[in-house]
Amino acid sequence: MPDQLPPGQYVPKRWPVLHYGRIPHFNPQKWTLRVCGATPGPVCWTWAEFGRLPRVDVIADFHCVTKFTLLGNRWTGVSTAQVLAAASPADGVSHVMVYGEYGYNANLRLADFAAADSLLATHRNGDLLTAEHGHPVRLVVPHLYAWKGPKWVRAIEYLTEDRRGFWEERGYHNLADPWREQRYSYQEDPSDGPSV
Numbered sequence: 001m002p003d004q005l006p007p008g009q010y011v012p013k014r015w016p017v018l019h020y021g022r023i024p025h026f027n028p029q030k031w032t033l034r035v036c037g038a039t040p041g042p043v044c045w046t047w048a049e050f051g052r053l054p055r056v057d058v059i060a061d062f063h064c065v066t067k068f069t070l071l072g073n074r075w076t077g078v079s080t081a082q083v084l085a086a087a088s089p090a091d092g093v094s095h096v097m098v099y100g101e102y103g104y105n106a107n108l109r110l111a112d113f114a115a116a117d118s119l120l121a122t123h124r125n126g127d128l129l130t131a132e133h134g135h136p137v138r139l140v141v142p143h144l145y146a147w148k149g150p151k152w153v154r155a156i157e158y159l160t161e162d163r164r165g166f167w168e169e170r171g172y173h174n175l176a177d178p179w180r181e182q183r184y185s186y187q188e189d190p191s192d193g194p195s196v
């Protein structure tokens, strides 16, 4: 067996729920997902339109900076490649800011957002995500700590320079690679991101 657990992680009995603030109410009549920022063709999907996008399954682990790891999840949803194809980033886009409801956000390098196993997930292991885990849509970027994946995603903004997101401004690492234990901003090299 390969060593599947990044340093300092453990496998919990159940999937913990962690977030800042309240769980939003989902209204499919009003919900939209905007892809905006530095793109010649921004899009804004309704729930019905989002539901017609091609779907993928991804098997991947889920690592939280609070040290739990869920192994071998089957996520279903819309790949970030699909998002990038629908609204192409302008030349010079280097980063992406992803927003949940109520202003939670996380910044990612474009390459991390675009990774082959990154997706806007609607299901885990065949079940619709529950409200507390991000229904209707959450970002999953398996190779980064889970705070990089906003729950209740409502907007994706293309950036031509990096900007720190919610936790990245509050002491967490700008890059968040669990295999390198990039947990806290004090561990950063200057080249890892804008200063806090």
Ligand SMILES: Nc1nc2c(c(=O)[nH]1)N[C@H]1C(S)=C(S)[C@@H](COP(=O)(O)O)O[C@H]1N2
Pocket (backbone or CB within 6 Å): 015, 016, 017, 018, 019, 020, 021, 064, 065, 066, 100, 101, 104, 132, 133, 134, 146, 147, 148, 149, 150, 151, 152, 167
């Ligand atoms: N919208 C939103 N998404 C969020 C958060 C949040 O506070 N708000 N917390 C993040 C953090 S810190 C973690 S560890 C994961 C936890 O996901 P889970 O509750 O499904 O385990 O969600 C991330 N996504």
Ligand SMILES: [Mo]
Pocket (backbone or CB within 6 Å): 018, 064, 065, 066, 146, 147
């Ligand atoms: Mo977290």
